[in-house]
Amino acid sequence: MFRLEARPSTPAWFNLALPLLAIAATLVLCSGLIALAGAGVLESYGVMFTASLGDSYAITETLVRAAPMIFTGLAVAVAFRAKFWNIGAEGQLLAGAVASCFVGAIPMPGPLAMLLMAIAGAAAGAAVALIPATLRVRFKVDDVVSSLLLNSVIYYALMALVEGPWKDSFSGYPISPPIEDSANFPVLIEGTRLHLGVVVALVAAPLIWFLIVRTTLGFRIRVTGENPEAARYGGINVQRVLLSTALLSGALAGLAGVGEVGGVHFQVMSDISPGYGYSGIVVAMLARLNPLGVVPAAIFLAAVMTGAEAMSRATGVPAFLSDVIQGTALLAMLVALLFTAYRIRRVGAAK
Amino acid sequence: MRGITKSFGAVKANEAVDLSVAPGEILGLLGENGAGKTTLMNVLFGAYAPDAGEILIQGRPTRITSSADALAAGIGMVHQHFHLAPRLTVLENLLIGIPGKSGRIDRAGGLTRLAEIGRQHGLTLDPDVPVSALSVGEQQRLEIVKALFRGAKLLILDEPTAVLAPSEVDGLFSALRSMAAQGLGIIFISHKLNEVRALTHRCTVLRHGHVAGRVDDPANTTSAAMAQLMCGHEIVPPARGSSTPGEPVLTLDGISTSKHSGTALRGVSLAVRAGEILGIAGVSGNGQRALAEVISGMISPEAGRMTIAGKQVARFTPREVQALGLGRIPEDRMTTGLVTNLPLADSMVLPRIGTSAFSNKGLLKPDAIRAFAEAQIKAYDIRCPGPMTRAGALSGGNLQKALLARELAFDPKVLVVSQPTRGLDIGAARFIHEKFLDMRAKGCGIVVIGEDLEELLVLCDRIAVMYEGRIVGTLDSGAATVARLGLLMTGAEGKA
Numbered sequence: 125m126f127r128l129e130a131r132p133s134t135p136a137w138f139n140l141a142l143p144l145l146a147i148a149a150t151l152v153l154c155s156g157l158i159a160l161a162g163a164g165v166l167e168s169y170g171v172m173f174t175a176s177l178g179d180s181y182a183i184t185e186t187l188v189r190a191a192p193m194i195f196t197g198l199a200v201a202v203a204f205r206a207k208f209w210n211i212g213a214e215g216q217l218l219a220g221a222v223a224s225c226f227v228g229a230i231p232m233p234g235p236l237a238m239l240l241m242a243i244a245g246a247a248a249g250a251a252v253a254l255i256p257a258t259l260r261v262r263f264k265v266d267d268v269v270s271s272l273l274l275n276s277v278i279y280y281a282l283m284a285l286v287e288g289p290w291k292d293s294f295s296g297y298p299i300s301p302p303i304e305d306s307a308n309f310p311v312l313i314e315g316t317r318l319h320l321g322v323v324v325a326l327v328a329a330p331l332i333w334f335l336i337v338r339t340t341l342g343f344r345i346r347v348t349g350e351n352p353e354a355a356r357y358g359g360i361n362v363q364r365v366l367l368s369t370a371l372l373s374g375a376l377a378g379l380a381g382v383g384e385v386g387g388v389h390f391q392v393m394s395d396i397s398p399g400y401g402y403s404g405i406v407v408a409m410l411a412r413l414n415p416l417g418v419v420p421a422a423i424f425l426a427a428v429m430t431g432a433e434a435m436s437r438a439t440g441v442p443a444f445l446s447d448v449i450q451g452t453a454l455l456a457m458l459v460a461l462l463f464t465a466y467r468i469r470r471v472g473a474a475k
Numbered sequence: 476m477r478g479i480t481k482s483f484g485a486v487k488a489n490e491a492v493d494l495s496v497a498p499g500e501i502l503g504l505l506g507e508n509g510a511g512k513t514t515l516m517n518v519l520f521g522a523y524a525p526d527a528g529e530i531l532i533q534g535r536p537t538r539i540t541s542s543a544d545a546l547a548a549g550i551g552m553v554h555q556h557f558h559l560a561p562r563l564t565v566l567e568n569l570l571i572g573i574p575g576k577s578g579r580i581d582r583a584g585g586l587t588r589l590a591e592i593g594r595q596h597g598l599t600l601d602p603d604v605p606v607s608a609l610s611v612g613e614q615q616r617l618e619i620v621k622a623l624f625r626g627a628k629l630l631i632l633d634e635p636t637a638v639l640a641p642s643e644v645d646g647l648f649s650a651l652r653s654m655a656a657q658g659l660g661i662i663f664i665s666h667k668l669n670e671v672r673a674l675t676h677r678c679t680v681l682r683h684g685h686v687a688g689r690v691d692d693p694a695n696t697t698s699a700a701m702a703q704l705m706c707g708h709e710i711v712p713p714a715r716g717s718s719t720p721g722e723p724v725l726t727l728d729g730i731s732t733s734k735h736s737g738t739a740l741r742g743v744s745l746a747v748r749a750g751e752i753l754g755i756a757g758v759s760g761n762g763q764r765a766l767a768e769v770i771s772g773m774i775s776p777e778a779g780r781m782t783i784a785g786k787q788v789a790r791f792t793p794r795e796v797q798a799l800g801l802g803r804i805p806e807d808r809m810t811t812g813l814v815t816n817l818p819l820a821d822s823m824v825l826p827r828i829g830t831s832a833f834s835n836k837g838l839l840k841p842d843a844i845r846a847f848a849e850a851q852i853k854a855y856d857i858r859c860p861g862p863m864t865r866a867g868a869l870s871g872g873n874l875q876k877a878l879l880a881r882e883l884a885f886d887p888k889v890l891v892v893s894q895p896t897r898g899l900d901i902g903a904a905r906f907i908h909e910k911f912l913d914m915r916a917k918g919c920g921i922v923v924i925g926e927d928l929e930e931l932l933v934l935c936d937r938i939a940v941m942y943e944g945r946i947v948g949t950l951d952s953g954a955a956t957v958a959r960l961g962l963l964m965t966g967a968e969g970k971a
Contacts (some may be wrong), residue, residue, distance in 0.1 A: 338841070340834045347825060351814040357773065357805055358825035359794035 138464055143410045143417070146456035147424065153456070154449050163439035171438045172431030182430070184316040188388065190419075190426035192217065192397070194325040195380035196404025197411060197418035198332050199249075203373035204413050205336060207349040208257060208366050212271030213377040214401025215278035216249035220378025222282060223248035225385045225392040228303030237307035238320075242382050249378020250371040252278065257370030261363045275401065283394045292391070299393040309387040319387030326419065328376070333415035335372075345369055377401060398429075406454045409461075425450060479528035481514055488514040490684045491528070496629060496660040501651060503675035503693060504664045507705055507900035511684040512664050516631050520552045521545045532629075551622025552631040557614050559606045565589075565617055566602035569624050592623050596653045597646075611760060612643040619650070629660040636670055637897075640758040641928070641961035648674050666705070666901075668698040669929075680704040706901050715912060715934065721749035722785070724920035725801070725889040730769055730779035738762040740769065740776065741944040747889060747920040752911060754935030755924040758964050762944035763924045764806065767893045770922070771803040772796040784888045797826060802887030806894050806924075808874045815867030819859060820848035822866045823881045851880035856906075872903030879910055890914060893924040908934060928957050942966040 155165040176186045196213040203210035210216075224245035228237055255274060259265035286298045293301070309319040336342035348355045348365045356362050384396055403425055410424070411417030432446030481489045489511045496502045506512045518525045521539040529536050532548050539545050545552070559568050570585050586602055593599040598616050606614060615635060622630050632651075636644050651674065655661055665671050671678055671693055678690040680701065688704040690696050723746040732740045740762050747753045757763055768774045770781070775791040782788065783799035797803070805811035813822040824833045824844050833844050848862035855876040859869050866874065875895070882890065895911070896904035911921055911934060925931050931938050932955060939949040940963035948963045 338839050340828055340837050340839060343821070343828050343834075343839060346817060347814050347821065350816045351810070353811050354814050354822070354825065357771070357793055357803075357811045358828075359792070359797055360825075 139412060142460045142464065143412070143421065143457065146410065146453060146460045149456045149460075150449055150453040153452050154445065157445060157448060158439075158441055161439075161441040161445075163441045168435050168439050168441055171435045172428070175434030176427035176431035181316060184313060184318040186423060186426045186430050187322050188317045188319070189429055190422040191322040191325040191383050191387075192380035192400040193403050193407050193422035193425055194329060194418055195376050195383065196401050197407030197422050198328060198404075198415055199373045199376035199380070200404045200408035201411060201413045201415055201418055202332060202336070202345070202376065203253075203369055204408060205349045206345045206366060206369040207352075208260075208369050208373065209268045210253060210256070210271050210370065210373050210377075211268055211405065212253060212256060212274050212401070213373075213380070213404045214397060214399065215271075215275035216252045216374045216377035217381040217384075217397050217401045218275075218278050218282050219248040219252045220245035220381030221385045221392050221396055222285070222300075222381070223378070224382040225300055225303055228307040228385060228390075229301055231304055232306075234306035237304060238309060238386060241303075241307060241386055242379065245378045245382035245385075246375035247378070249376070249381065250374040253370040253374025253377070254367065257367050261366055279394070282392070286392065286394055290392075297393075300391045302391040303385065307386065308390055309383075317388065319383075321383030321387040324379075325383065328379070329415050329419045332376070336415060341365075341368065377404070380404075403450060406450050406457075409454055409457045412461075425453075476515070476519060476530050477528055479515060479518055479530075480526045481518055481523055482526055487684050489518065489525070492681070492684070492686055494679055494686075496662055498628070498658045498660050499655050500677065501655050501661045501663055501675045503671040503678035503690075504662055504681065505666065505668075505671055505678055505701065505705055506681035506687075507666065507902075510681040510705070510900075512681055513633065514684075515681070516552065516633060516662070516664065519545070520550060520631065546625050546627075549626060549628035550631065551619075551625060551627030551629070553615065553618040553622060553633065553635060555633045555637065557618055559614060559617065561607040562605060564603050564605050565600050565609070568606055568617060569602075569621055573625075588624055589620065592620050595657065596623075596650045598623075598650055611638045611758075612640070612646075615639070615647070616650075623654075627659070629662070630654065631662045631664070633664045634666075635663070636665065636667065637926070638759055640964050641957060642965055643758075644670070667929075668701050671701070672696070672698065682707060702901065716916070718750045718915055718936075720751040720936070721918060723747065723782075724749050724784050725770070725891075725922065726780075726782045727770070728780045730766075730776045730781065732765050732769060732774060732776050734777075735765060735768070735774050737764050738944050740765050742779070743941075743944075743946055744779075745939060745946060745949075747922055749888070749918045749920050750915055751937070752915055752921045752923060752935045754931035754938040755922060755941060756928060756931055756938050756960050756964060757926070757941035759926055761941045761964075763893070763941055765944070766941070767806060767891060767924055770796070770891045771801070771805070793826070800888035802882035802885070802890040802919075804875075804878050804882060804890070804892040804895065806897075808871065808878060809867070812878045813866045813874060816865060818863040819852075819857075819866045819869065819877060820844050820862035823848045823851060823862075823877055826881065827885065847884070851877070851884060855880045872899045872906075875899060875903065875907060879907060883910065883914065887919060889920045889922070891922045891924070895923060895925065896927070896930060897925075904930075928960055931960075932957070940964055 151169065158165050158168045176182055196217060199213045200210060224241035227241045227244040252274065256267045256271040259270050260267045286300055290300045292299050309321050312318045312320065336345065344360050344365045348360060348362050352362050380400055385392060389396055407418055407421040407425060410421035428449050429446050432443045435441055436443035476492065476494045479489050479492045492515055504512050514523065517523045519530060521541045521544050524540060530539055531537065537548050539548060566585050566589065569589065570580055589602055598620050600613065600617055600620060609617065615638065635647060639647060651661055663675055675693050678693045680687045682705060690701060725747045727743055727745050730740050730743045738761055743766060755763060755766065769776050769791065772791045772793040772795055780787060783796060783801050786799055788796060788799065809815055824847060828834060833840055845862055852859065852862060857873045857876045859873060895907050915921060923931060923934060936952055937949055938955050938960060939946045940960060942964065943966065947966065950959060
């Protein structure tokens with residue numbers, strides 16, 4: 125028989141080892157599916173690796189994909205730190221995309237356009253996140269449910285927009301008109317898609333880390349998340365902290381949408397995000413809610429996504445495997461987290 | 476129990492402990508907090524497997540690996556925190572886990588047994604009342620009946636008197652004596668020496684997981700001798716010198732509350748002067764919690780006024796009362812006082828994180844926070860590896876010292892504490908008491924809300940008694956006795 129027993133303390137190396145262990149377990153578990161699809165496991169993972177991280181172009185593609193997940197990962201990490209359960213990064217991303225596209229389509233000097241796009245996108249994301257936070261603070265509505273369901277509301281509103289009033293009159297497709305050329309984010313390396321937004325994402329991570337660890341707002345977020353009762357007793361306005369957290373989280377998710385519009389698609393369509401908002405949850409969990417950990421976690425998921433497409437072309441394994449890997453990685457990480465607080469003990473039946 | 480040893484990591488919670496109870500005997504199990512009493516009883520009740528040693532029941536070695544095993548072996552336990560389903564009735568709670576007759580609940584059989592047990596030991600309960608409507612004392616009675624109902628031959632009671640008024644304690648004791656007289660073995664866990672002396676036939680004292688000694692005749696052994704066994708050295712209560720109280724530093728005038736859980740306040744007025752310790756006594760659940768929460772700014776009163784250091788409190792928020800010079804130590808250290816998952820230093824600066832001492836324009840001052848925590852750890856002899864230790868890893872006494880340090884470091888004009896030494900060992904309690912007396916000498920007004928009358932009598936200059944949300948009487952320390960306070964606590968005496 126086995127029994128779970130509470131750990132008196134957690135060894136420090138665990139924090140680093142756990143995500144790696146979870147990823148290893150994920151790859152082992154998913155190898156069964158690859159074998160079932162009739163391909164060589166090592167070969168398939170090999171193709172995935174070369175296609176995503178094998179050369180400098182592949183690396184830039186992976187980084188471009190990682191950027192929105194860095195933002196949504198940060199959004200989720202910040203929110204979860206305060207135990208504001210923001211499952212709505214997807215909707216906030218879409219709102220950010222719409223707002224920035226709207227601004228980007230107005231003729232004005234490029235740098236100003238980019239700045240205003242970022243501001244509008246962040247504001248739109250924040251406004252969306254404020255809805256579940258307000259409902260929770262005011263009426264004790266469960267934020268998991270409200271933020272999750274809001275994703276569908278925004279998704280279908282966006283569909284209605286691009287199918288109707290905002291439909292691109294030139295192409296006739298259900299996509300919005302493009303933003304001004306001058307508002308396109310500059311490409312950093314000729315011949316790649318590596319755009320300014322990627323750098324902003326990479327810089328945002330340490331900034332958010334600094335905010336969480338070194339500012340009074342971060343302190344209040346941490347304390348509120350860990351023990352709202354003690355926070356209130358200690359004079360912290362818990363409701364205000366939750367609302368501030370929601371604004372920050374929503375703004376970050378909104379920036380993910382801004383990057384996609386300004387740096388990748390230059391317009392808005394209903395499938396602008398392949399679930400980057402939801403991936404943000406996986407990223408944040410793999411990072412153990414540490415903003416610095418969000419960067420490698422997002423790069424890992426991005427590599428799986430880019431790699432899976434190439435693997436699909438080369439070996440015939442369906443690219444859906446990338447979704448399976450993501451889901452398994454989240455589950456593996458949740459199981460792994462259990463071992464930070466508990467350990468398995470054999471209960472001797474022979475004794 | 477023979478040679479019981481149980482370790483948690485490097486800590487030996489029990490080492491080679493022997494303990495025996497005969498039928499008809501009441502055994503006292505004494506020890507400070509952390510001495511291993513609870514661990515030992517959890518081993519006996521099947522919650523932990525011992526690393527070594529064996530349990531013999533009526534001479535036969537018995538393996539107990541779950542509470543079901545323990546119940547089957549005739550061991551019943553009444554925990555400090557009751558395990559009852561509040562929305563079910565008394566009878567339904569009794570019948571939980573009891574196989575009925577052909578898939579149906581055996582209501583008639585249950586009623587008969589309940590009445591029988593009631594007659595035998597004077598433990599009467601109305602079978603159809605929901606548990607949520609019972610008083611704490613009645614819930615405890617139900618727990619005892621539940622154990623007897625399942626045929627317990629050995630009953631373990633973990634600190635049963637902590638939640639009772641003095642008169643209820645007498646009722647409990649007479650029931651326990653009656654059960655022992657009919658051949659039941661009883662283990663009575665406590666750290667209140669006078670109770671152990673009044674009730675038990677024999678006594679085993681634990682210290683640091685070992686048996687420190689046995690007392691064969693507790694009634695004729697002095698409390699001092701037993702205290703010495705418990706903590707290994709002599710304990711002298713702190714002397715409360717005289718002091719001349721000054722101006723009132725905290726006044727409440729007609730404070731009434733509603734819209735919160737628990738007993739509401741109904742027109743509470745009181746005043747604490749500088750250099751005075753005011754005790755608030757009462758059976759738990761008579762509005763003490765609401766009183767503490769109003770004073771600390773956690774809830775706003777419906778009516779009434781409060782002043783701190785002469786200034787009227789306009790907004791009842793923790794920050795406001797703190798800014799006016801109020802220091803607060805909550806009843807529940809772990810849930811209200813500290814953030815157990817974060818470093819101790821974070822909890823120690825929490826109420827003042829926004830002040831210039833610990834932050835500047837929204838940026839934390841990590842060095843100042845660390846230095847403050849280190850200084851307090853040193854000054855208060857808080858035993859921990861350092862300021863970055865998880866707060867939850869500290870023992871109760873050290874946590875309480877940390878909470879005291881975080882308030883006293885800023886020289887409060889009034890200090891409000893609830894249950895200051897609950898769950899603390901004698902040494903730590905003594906330390907806390909000395910700090911209170913120091914503050915009193917410095918002219919701080921202190922309100923101690925507590926259930927331990929002995930403690931209040933040692934510490935306080937005046938003691939007010941709460942009953943059903945009102946203050947029903949205030950006694951000067953000279954006039955206060957356990958008996959008089961006890962009468963007030965049950966609402967039997969009007970204005971004293």
